[in-house]
Amino acid sequence: MQAQTHARSGLTALNDTLPLTRRWFGCSTLAFFLYTVFCVALATAAYLRPLPTFDRLFYAGAVASLRYSDPATLFSIARAEFDAQPSPFHFESVAGEPYFTDVYKNPDHFAQQLQLSRVKLGYVASGYVLWRAGLPILVGLRLISAFSLFAVGLAVLAWTHDAVLSPLLLLTPPVLNMGRMVTADPLSTAMIFLALFSLASTGRVRLSLCLLAVSMVVRADNVVLVLFLLAWMIWRKHLRLSAGFLCAALAVATYAVVDRIAGIYGWRVLMQHSFVKPEVDPISHPVLITFAGYLHALAGLRAIPYTFMTVWILVTAAVWKRLRRSSISYDLLPLTGVYIVVRLLIFPNFDDRVFVWAYLLAGVALIQSAQSPILRTQEKAHSNDS
Numbered sequence: 001m002q003a004q005t006h007a008r009s010g011l012t013a014l015n016d017t018l019p020l021t022r023r024w025f026g027c028s029t030l031a032f033f034l035y036t037v038f039c040v041a042l043a044t045a046a047y048l049r050p051l052p053t054f055d056r057l058f059y060a061g062a063v064a065s066l067r068y069s070d071p072a073t074l075f076s077i078a079r080a081e082f083d084a085q086p087s088p089f090h091f092e093s094v095a096g097e098p099y100f101t102d103v104y105k106n107p108d109h110f111a112q113q114l115q116l117s118r119v120k121l122g123y124v125a126s127g128y129v130l131w132r133a134g135l136p137i138l139v140g141l142r143l144i145s146a147f148s149l150f151a152v153g154l155a156v157l158a159w160t161h162d163a164v165l166s167p168l169l170l171l172t173p174p175v176l177n178m179g180r181m182v183t184a185d186p187l188s189t190a191m192i193f194l195a196l197f198s199l200a201s202t203g204r205v206r207l208s209l210c211l212l213a214v215s216m217v218v219r220a221d222n223v224v225l226v227l228f229l230l231a232w233m234i235w236r237k238h239l240r241l242s243a244g245f246l247c248a249a250l251a252v253a254t255y256a257v258v259d260r261i262a263g264i265y266g267w268r269v270l271m272q273h274s275f276v277k278p279e280v281d282p283i284s285h286p287v288l289i290t291f292a293g294y295l296h297a298l299a300g301l302r303a304i305p306y307t308f309m310t311v312w313i314l315v316t317a318a319v320w321k322r323l324r325r326s327s328i329s330y331d332l333l334p335l336t337g338v339y340i341v342v343r344l345l346i347f348p349n350f351d352d353r354v355f356v357w358a359y360l361l362a363g364v365a366l367i368q369s370a371q372s373p374i375l376r377t378q379e380k381a382h383s384n385d386s
Contacts, residue, residue, distance in 0.1 A: 025154075026161020035163045039153035042170060046179030047146035054100060055117070056182045057082045060137045061110060062117035063127040074114070075107035077137075085138040099278040109280040116270075119262035120184030122217035141182045148186035149179030152360065155190075155197050160367040169363040174308050174352040184218050185353040191215035192222065192357040195229075200328040205238050209247060216254050220262075223255040224346065228339045232331060271297065274349060297348045304350050308359070316362045322369045329365040336361060 021032040061078035068074055103110045118124055123144065130140030152175070156166045169175060178186040195211035198204045212229065215222045227248055234244040265273070265282050272289040273279050275297035279287055289297075304310070316333050323330040336358045344350065352359075 025157050025163075027157070027163040031163045032157075035157055035167065036154070038167055039150050039170070042153065042176070043146040043150040043179055046149055046176065047142050049180060050142055050145075050182060051177065051180045053182060056085065056138055056141075057104070057110075058113055058117045059124070059127070059141055059182055062114045062120075062124045063131055063137045063141070065111075065114050065118060066124065066128045071107040071111035075110050078110070079104075081137045084136065085142075099280060102280045106280070112281050112283045115262055115264045115283075116273075119220055119259060119264045120188075120218060121220070121258050121262060122214060123184035123187050123219075126187070138182060145181050145183075145186040146179045148190040149176075151190050152178070152193055155194055156360065156364065159197050159201055159364050160371075162367050162371065165367045165370065169360070169367065172308075172359070172363070174356050174359050175363075178353065178356050181353060183353065185356070188215050188219040188222060189353075189357045189360070191218060192225065193360050196332065196357070196361060199233075199238070200332075203238075205233065213251070213254065216251060217258060220255050220258040220264075221343075221347065223251050224343055225339055226251045228335060228342075232335055236331065271347075274347075275300065294348075298345075301344060301348055301350055307350065308352050309350070309355065312359050312362050315366055319362065319365045319369050323365060327365075327368070329361065329368070332361060333365060 021027060021029045025032050025035075027035070057078050060081040061074045064074050064077040068077070103113055123141075126144055127137060127141045130143065131137045133140075135143070149170075153166070153170050156169055157163060160166055178189055191211050191214050195208045195215065198211060199208040212222070212226045216226060230239065230244050230248050230251070233239040234241055239247070264270070265286060266288075268288040269279075269282055269286045272287045272293060273282050276289055276293045277287075279285065316337070320330065320333050323333075340355060340358065343354075
């Protein structure tokens with residue numbers, strides 16, 4: 001027992017003498033420099049090659065709505081931003097669809113769509129700060145996505161300590177595309193992934209909770225994930241029961257406040273608008289989804305086998321079998337699977353961008369499982385030496 005204590009003390013002392021990059025990222029200073037240059041280049045390329053999405057028009061209007069309320073003013077600002085920030089790709093034509101044609105020309109109907117974007121309050125507020133600092137709205141929003149990709153890249157290296165496999169994870173299409181989107185999901189992904197990293201690598205529960213709280217302000221519907229994680233923290237005794245219930249109450253309250261500020265439509269109106277027929281005036285003439293409409297939305301999930309989710313399910317299943325029970329990923333991967341099923345039942349819209357943090361978690365576990373035979377050999381050799 002004393003020998004083990006001395007060994008741990010020796011390892012701690014040795015760790016303190018290592019360079020900062022070796023302690024935090026598990027690589028040499030040169031390797032860290034090259035990896036950082038790679039992440040900067042990747043984020044820059046993502047910024048310069050944004051995805052051609054019509055949502056950019058609504059997010060520009062949502063940012064402007066934090067300062068103005070007149071529909072004509074919001075419409076004018078959003079149109080000017082949208083036309084001044086063309087995509088380097090040919091824009092996917094939606095001009096023939098009545099809904100897009102209407103909201104692209106009618107200021108009143110356009111203003112009624114903004115609640116869908118304004119509910120991502122943290123993201124919209126961040127864009128507003130950059131706008132007031134002098135950046136065009138869509139330039140600021142693209143920078144947020146690119147920076148989120150960069151931050152995730154550093155977190156992946158800090159979690160895996162593998163400067164060779166980490167870049168390959170960042171180059172997978174769902175992860176790479178998060179830096180190219182003008183939407184709240186890249187920032188939300190970064191907050192969730194950093195929260196899981198803080199919990200898994202450093203055991204900093206308070207920091208993890210703060211990051212999860214920020215993720216809910218960025219995307220209010222993250223409350224479902226936060227409640228799942230709080231239940232797991234209580235079960236694993238990372239949180240006392242009373243503290244867990246208090247955090248859960250605060251999470252629900254945060255969700256309610258964000259929805260209240262955004263003025264989001266009710267769940268049934270949102271479902272009708274998203275899955276059955278997009279409404280040009282969902283505030284003045286709300287239409288509620290029927291049970292048949294909900295079943296129709298669920299039927300749309302049959303497309304999942306043709307997405308990247310299928311590959312990541314295979315990766316997760318293969319990796320989970322090799323994980324040690326003491327690994328935090330051994331619990332988090334099944335928990336993530338249950339959460340995804342519940343979320344799809346609540347809002348049956350499958351989109352890779354919403355689940356990128358889950359792909360990252362599976363990727364990190366895959367890299368760690370590839371390292372585990374080496375680590376076990378090192379641990380055994382160290383045990384024999386002791």
